[in-house]
Amino acid sequence: MGEIIILFITLIPLYIVLIWTYFNPEESMLYGQRWMYKEQPEFSKRAIKYTKFVSVNFIVLLTTFLIGSFFFDNYRFRLIFALGVFVYIGYLIFFKLRSEILKSDE
Numbered sequence: 001m002g003e004i005i006i007l008f009i010t011l012i013p014l015y016i017v018l019i020w021t022y023f024n025p026e027e028s029m030l031y032g033q034r035w036m037y038k039e040q041p042e043f044s045k046r047a048i049k050y051t052k053f054v055s056v057n058f059i060v061l062l063t064t065f066l067i068g069s070f071f072f073d074n075y076r077f078r079l080i081f082a083l084g085v086f087v088y089i090g091y092l093i094f095f096k097l098r099s100e101i102l103k104s105d106e
Helices: 002-023 025-030 045-071 075-105
Strands: none
Touching: 002 025, 002 045, 025 045, 045 075
């Protein structure tokens, strides 16, 4: 039980960064690279949508990882649970988001 609490405490900064990335995608894409531009660059709607999509999916992934580590004591169950979530997110990225982006470009 103690390792779950330590894991939760160490993941709090990552949650904060992911929430910030969702609400300020332009700022997060420029983080650490603002010095390269003289003016504020314009990002495409596709890049902003992708950044928000990735941040939401990582929030879901971290949450399911925490829930999985709380309920499953066996490492095999955790591995199968995490692999299932990765496959689902991969499906969303490659099929759902791709078709949505292609619809928005037309």
